[in-house]
Amino acid sequence: MIIMSKNIIVTGGSRGIGEAIVRMLAESGYNVILNYNKSEDLANNIKEELKNKGYNIEIFKADVSKREECKKLVDYSIEKFGNIDVLINNAGISQIKMFTDLTDDDWNNMIQTNLNSVFYMTQEVAHHMIKQHNGNIINISSVWGLVGGSCEVHYSTVKAAINGFTKALAKELGPSNIKVNAIAPGIINTDMNKEIDKEDMENLKNEIPLGKIGQPTDIARCAKWLVEDEFTTGQIISPNGGWVII
Ligand code: NAP
Numbered sequence: 001m002i003i004m005s006k007n008i009i010v011t012g013g014s015r016g017i018g019e020a021i022v023r024m025l026a027e028s029g030y031n032v033i034l035n036y037n038k039s040e041d042l043a044n045n046i047k048e049e050l051k052n053k054g055y056n057i058e059i060f061k062a063d064v065s066k067r068e069e070c071k072k073l074v075d076y077s078i079e080k081f082g083n084i085d086v087l088i089n090n091a092g093i094s095q096i097k098m099f100t101d102l103t104d105d106d107w108n109n110m111i112q113t114n115l116n117s118v119f120y121m122t123q124e125v126a127h128h129m130i131k132q133h134n135g136n137i138i139n140i141s142s143v144w145g146l147v148g149g150s151c152e153v154h155y156s157t158v159k160a161a162i163n164g165f166t167k168a169l170a171k172e173l174g175p176s177n178i179k180v181n182a183i184a185p186g187i188i189n190t191d192m193n194k195e196i197d198k199e200d201m202e203n204l205k206n207e208i209p210l211g212k213i214g215q216p217t218d219i220a221r222c223a224k225w226l227v228e229d230e231f232t233t234g235q236i237i238s239p240n241g242g243w244v245i246i
Helices: 016-027 040-052 067-081 104-132 153-176 198-207 216-228
Strands: 007-010 031-036 057-061 086-089 135-140 178-183
Touching (some): 007 067, 016 031, 016 040, 016 216, 031 067, 040 057, 057 067, 067 104, 086 104, 104 178, 135 153, 135 216, 153 178, 178 216
Parallel strands (some): 007 086, 031 057, 086 135, 135 178
16 A cells, blocks of 8 residues: 655744644655744754754745745745645744734734734645645644734734634635634643743642643644644644633
């Protein structure tokens, strides 16, 4: 039996959740394009390590908040692997700030980096996926998109928008055999949360029924499941330790 591999783009794959997804998928035998923006050394190290172990990984620098760079990332991926089976829109930023202190720049930067990037990347790959009548898009959202986070109104807004985008696009692209789902993680141990001090982290942990902070691999496992599943679309799956149950 021939097992067909899949060609997968992971945006923001140089650190945190994206890195864990890249590693798990490459180590599972998939062909992975790791997109990074600022963390060139980290991206190079991951590539070298995985290539040395015999896995198929390439890296590409692109700021996904810019349409032109998204197009270049998609063109490069097709040039390397021939087609794209899966897009994982993971790249993102966060900012903790009172709503009344948010500037237009804060707001626009959040929309551009966390939401418009998803629009650009998805549209660039959708043209190819529709032609090949096959595809899988996985958006990394957040629990804040489900229930809202105080002092993260702009972040919560874009994550809620990603959930709406996911549901609508799943309906539109389902007939083209393209699945669209989102993962809405709870609190995960990455650089994104490095500002939270030890005491606050302990308090957060106590609020979580499973009694632990998530690890990037918890989200990678969920992403791998969605890469392999054949009948799930339009869903927002939330690995969060029971912190948010709706
Ligand atoms: P992280 O550790 O801060 O990593 C962020 C990643 O995004 C980095 O690889 C970074 O790449 C990339 N990135 C940022 N801006 C980019 C841009 N303009 N173009 C390309 N790449 C860009 O964050 P994380 O915790 O892994 O978060 C990953 C995703 O999970 C985000 O969408 C986040 O909103 C979501 N999430 C995280 C949590 C959590 O608790 N950590 C919870 C819910 C949802 P470079 O370093 O190369 O620039």
